[in-house]
Amino acid sequence: xxxxxxxxxxxxxxxxxxxxxxxxxxxxxxxxxxxxxxxxxxxxxxxxxxxxxxxxxxxxxxxxxxxxxxxxxxxxxxxxxxxxxxxxxxxxxxxxxxxxxxxxxxxxxxxxxxxxxxxxxxxxxxxxxxxxxxxxxxxxxxxxxxxxxxxxxxxxxxxxxxxxxxxxxxxxxxxxxx
Ligand code: PRP
Numbered sequence: 001x002x003x004x005x006x007x008x009x010x011x012x013x014x015x016x017x018x019x020x021x022x023x024x025x026x027x028x029x030x031x032x033x034x035x036x037x038x039x040x041x042x043x044x045x046x047x048x049x050x051x052x053x054x055x056x057x058x059x060x061x062x063x064x065x066x067x068x069x070x071x072x073x074x075x076x077x078x079x080x081x082x083x084x085x086x087x088x089x090x091x092x093x094x095x096x097x098x099x100x101x102x103x104x105x106x107x108x109x110x111x112x113x114x115x116x117x118x119x120x121x122x123x124x125x126x127x128x129x130x131x132x133x134x135x136x137x138x139x140x141x142x143x144x145x146x147x148x149x150x151x152x153x154x155x156x157x158x159x160x161x162x163x164x165x166x167x168x169x170x171x172x173x174x175x176x177x178x
Pocket of ligand 1: 043044045046047069070071101102103104105106107108109110160161
């Protein structure tokens with residue numbers, strides 16, 4: 001693999017992420033208190049770290065499922081076309097569902113995924129996004145819960161990649177090309 005031609009500056013530390021997840025988890029538990037079994041749906045691949053930390057803070061019966069949607073490929077600009085690469089394994093009709101997204105940028109991915117899931121008749125459908133870049137929005141959509149609003153910078157880490165690299169960083173960083 002070629003060496004990185006960019007530097008990464010820490011934007012949100014692992015400690016801040018953990019504290020925010022703890023707070024958001026309490027709100028989610030209050031919202032879904034009494035739910036028989038919450039279906040927590042992670043959007044692959046970017047949400048795999050976030051969902052792992054989030055579900056371990058949820059004091060609720062949960063089922064974990066995944067859906068893989070892709071809007072970027074390896075490019076930095078959205079293709080504005082969302083493809084479903086892997087569908088859910090389980091049924092969500094009549095059930096409470098929480099969709100977990102790493103970042104909402106243009107909003108196309110979340111919009112498309114929510115439309116698809118809504119068509120299956122869940123009892124309740126809510127969303128959580130760790131990061132939100134409102135300045136980039138092209139579709140009028142907002143997650144029920146947001147971890148951090150961030151400026152229009154290219155970010156990596158905590159599950160988020162640049163050309164499939166750096167998903168394993170424990171913090172969120174901004175990319176600075178050198
Ligand atoms: C990224 C990110 C979000 C989506 C946000 O996914 O994980 O799902 O783009 O962008 P949008 O709001 O403009 O639609 P990507 O398609 O890069 O796949 P990945 O999660 O596998 O990295």
